Amino acid sequence: MKTSPFLSRPIGSYLSFTLAIILALVLPISLLANKPQKITRQPAADLKQFEGTYQLLGDQNLKLQISAVGSGLTLKELWSNREISFQQKADLNFVAAEHPEFTLDFVQDKSGTINQVTAFKRDIWIKANANATEKKLSAAETARLNQSYQKIFPAFQEAINANATDKIQSFLKTYLDESLISALTLEKLTVQAKEMYQKTGGIMLDTTKPINPETGAANFKSKNQAVSFQMSFTLNPAGKITNFGLQE
Known part of the structure; x- marks a missing residue:
């Protein structure tokens, strides 16, 4: 058995009505031995649009930092400082280099700006306003x-x-x-x-x-x-x- 590095952290309050709960993902080794994914390469400048801090939908205290590194993305779990590398599969879709079950599917708003990402096809993360923590409110x-x-x-x-x-x-x-x-x-x-x-x-x-x-x-x-x-x-x-x- 092999466990995903994306650790479980349920939202622990019985009062919560969030639907976005992170589950521990445990998969047989056979599922990790999939055929190689077709990888799309894009210039590093294009990958900058995915960068930012993302908050779990339903738990704003749980955050990810996504950065463009080389020809892919690096995801940092801000609660553990663990880093995971991703390769681009399609324009808005990425897969973890060493864990093909770990996918990232980005979403754009009507203006074409990235505003959220879904991990594992189920966990929704909202991109935080870049200025929210950097400037004091007037x-x-x-x-x-x-x-x-x-x-x-x-x-x-x-x-x-x-x-x-x-x-x-x-x-x-x-x-x-x-x-x-x-x-x-x-x-x-x-x-x-x-x-x-x-x-x-x-x-x-x-x-x-x-x-x-x-x-x-x-x-x-x-x-x-x-x-x-x-x-x-x-x-x-x-x-x-x-x-x-x-x-x-």
Whole structure:
């Protein structure tokens, strides 16, 4: 038996409704002995478009760094500092040099900019805004974000507590970016939102702790056990949610 170097790290909260959980991948050696993949070579300059930091969809604290190196890409797991080399299979598709079961499939937005990557055909990683951690928010930007979050978090609470498909999907359609809905689907997100209600008995914003517009985080408590947790949303310039996270 041979284990993929891409280590398992489940999102460990029973409250979480993320669908993007990394699973440990254990494969027989026979599956690693596939015939050689057809490799596409592109100039290093073209590979620069894939570079950046990517956050796991549903856990913004779990991050990858992807860099163009020579005629391929290097992926660095920022939680372990492990590095894995990839070769290009097609324009937007890469395969690990030593682990052919480990694939990367990149996605472009309407403008042709890389905005996410799927690993192993199932785990979705969102490309972080390059400026998000490099520049301090201005007072105007902070105020704009705060205004957005003051609407989003109460609406999120209302949608979860309604425990009704129409209310949940109304929230999703209003506040989620199309790319996020496409990746996870309304149906699956609705099911997971209802599971959150079933396990918490409903949620309450903790009004003793203010919403943090710089991190996009708000504190909640479950109604049935008064368990505290923090929910965070990443917004794009249009004020739509592009990623989310939950931490107890």
